[in-house]
Amino acid sequence: xxxxxxxxxxxxxxxxxxxxxxxxxxxxxxxxxxxxxxxxxxxxxxxxxxxxxxxxxxxxxxxxxxxxxxxxxxxxxxxxxxxxxxxxxxxxxxxxxxxxxxxxxxxxxxxxxxxxxxxxxxxxxxxxxxxxxxxxxxxxxxxxxxxxxxxxxxxxxxxxxxxxxxxxxxxxxxxxxxxxxxxxxxxxxxxxxxxxxxxxxxxxxxxxxxxxxxxxxxxxxxxxxxxxxxxxxxxxxxxxxxxxxxxxxxxxxxxxxxxxxxxxxxxxxxxxxxxxxxxxxxxxxxxxxxxxxxxxxxxxxxxxxxxxxxxxxxxxxxxxxxxxxxxxxxxxxxxxxxxxxxxxxxxxxxxxxxxxxxxxxxxxxxxxxxxxxxxxxxxxxxxxxxxxxxxxxxxxxxxxxxxxxxxxxxxxxxxxxxxxxxxxxxxxxxxxxxxxxxxxxxxx
Numbered sequence: 001x002x003x004x005x006x007x008x009x010x011x012x013x014x015x016x017x018x019x020x021x022x023x024x025x026x027x028x029x030x031x032x033x034x035x036x037x038x039x040x041x042x043x044x045x046x047x048x049x050x051x052x053x054x055x056x057x058x059x060x061x062x063x064x065x066x067x068x069x070x071x072x073x074x075x076x077x078x079x080x081x082x083x084x085x086x087x088x089x090x091x092x093x094x095x096x097x098x099x100x101x102x103x104x105x106x107x108x109x110x111x112x113x114x115x116x117x118x119x120x121x122x123x124x125x126x127x128x129x130x131x132x133x134x135x136x137x138x139x140x141x142x143x144x145x146x147x148x149x150x151x152x153x154x155x156x157x158x159x160x161x162x163x164x165x166x167x168x169x170x171x172x173x174x175x176x177x178x179x180x181x182x183x184x185x186x187x188x189x190x191x192x193x194x195x196x197x198x199x200x201x202x203x204x205x206x207x208x209x210x211x212x213x214x215x216x217x218x219x220x221x222x223x224x225x226x227x228x229x230x231x232x233x234x235x236x237x238x239x240x241x242x243x244x245x246x247x248x249x250x251x252x253x254x255x256x257x258x259x260x261x262x263x264x265x266x267x268x269x270x271x272x273x274x275x276x277x278x279x280x281x282x283x284x285x286x287x288x289x290x291x292x293x294x295x296x297x298x299x300x301x302x303x304x305x306x307x308x309x310x311x312x313x314x315x316x317x318x319x320x321x322x323x324x325x326x327x328x329x330x331x332x333x334x335x336x337x338x339x340x341x342x343x344x345x346x347x348x349x350x351x352x353x354x355x356x357x358x359x360x361x362x363x364x365x366x367x368x369x370x371x372x373x374x375x376x377x378x379x380x381x382x383x384x385x386x387x388x389x390x391x392x393x394x395x396x397x398x399x400x401x402x403x404x405x406x407x408x409x410x411x412x413x414x415x416x417x418x419x420x421x422x423x424x425x426x427x428x429x430x431x432x433x434x435x436x437x438x439x440x441x442x443x444x
Contacts, residue, residue, distance in 0.1 A: 054371055058355060060353065061351070064393055065388060066280075070343075088248060088251060111230070119223040238261050238262045269326055272324070287312045291307075295345070354396060
């Protein structure tokens with residue numbers, strides 16, 4: 001039984017070997033027949049065409065968008081500081097983090113009792129100064145009347161002296177009468193001088209009283225200002241932040257209480273490289289007017305605001321390079337807050353003729369693969385004008401106008417490779433699969 005099993009196994013291996021030898025001989029004969037052209041008509045081999053997504057290049061004028069990052073700042077802030085020292089006796093409910101205030105709204109009041117007392121004292125001093133000035137002006141009037149009376153009396157005495165002289169010329173008067181008249185005229189003249197001195201003193205007193213009144217009014221104005229400084233009011237409509245006080249607390253002079261931010265006056269601070277800044281400036285080096293899109297990404301979605309480039313920083317921070325520009329937010333900034341770190345896109349000056357293609361279409365050697373009329377690829381060098389995320393902006397020479405390029409480079413694609421459009425649209429004059437005869441007589 002064991003001998004029979006081994007005999008059958010050997011017979012099976014013998015016939016299997018004969019079959020393999022026959023198959024090998026048949027394949028060898030067929031290959032020789034094909035080489036010599038004696039095998040009759042055969043199906044020509046099919047060249048493999050690789051699938052690739054093709055894009056048609058259409059030149060146009062594009063507006064590249066520069067990507068950068070920035071930080072939102074407030075263009076208008078007001079620090080609320082205490083104008084006097086004392087205890088806070090009133091605090092408006094709006095004076096809290098995130099509170100909304102209006103221009104002129106009373107936000108806090110410091111105990112005004114001391115300032116009110118000082119104001120009343122200054123008012124009393126001003127009233128005293130006004131009374132003193134009125135008295136000195138009345139004395140000036142009286143001194144002027146006294147002087148006028150003394151001058152009239154002096155004139156009369158001088159007239160009496162003149163009459164005595166006339167009588168003496170006629171021999172009617174005596175020397176005693178003449179001396180008496182001269183003495184009286186001298187006394188009257190001395191009274192005039194005294195009246196003039198009194199008038200001058202009265203006028204000087206008026207000047208001093210006027211200066212005292214002026215000083216009293218200045219002191220009264222300062223007292224009113226000190227009383228007004230006990231009230232802290234909002235300078236404009238805005239939101240409150242950085243609140244550091246509570247009602248009943250003690251504050252010192254010039255202590256910061258809070259900060260008011262104008263939500264309608266926001267801007268973005270954007271650092272740029274010198275190359276990026278050079279694209280935004282005009283030939284004279286000034287910053288051009290460009291539209292800016294500000295984006296704040298979050299888990300709930302994206303918030304977008306519109307802005308315009310406003311100005312460039314006047315200096316460069318130590319240890320940094322490039323330039324810092326500021327974009328004034330014009331629309332959609334209600335959801336933004338100072339301190340937000342945002343992404344920005346700045347519209348550059350239009351360029352053309354150019355085309356926007358995927359970055360994957362560009363090779364490491366700066367070429368793109370162009371599919372010709374026969375669907376075979378050829379490499380064409382292009383100039384990269386801008387890079388925008390996953391896309392690049394390339395210049396479009398005349399040789400690329402209307403051409404089809406490979407959108408995504410793959411390792412199997414290269415010059416001379418046959419491709420078919422993965423979108424399913426076959427170009428005119430070309431098929432998806434190409435049958436290629438091996439030589440003119442069927443030889444490979």
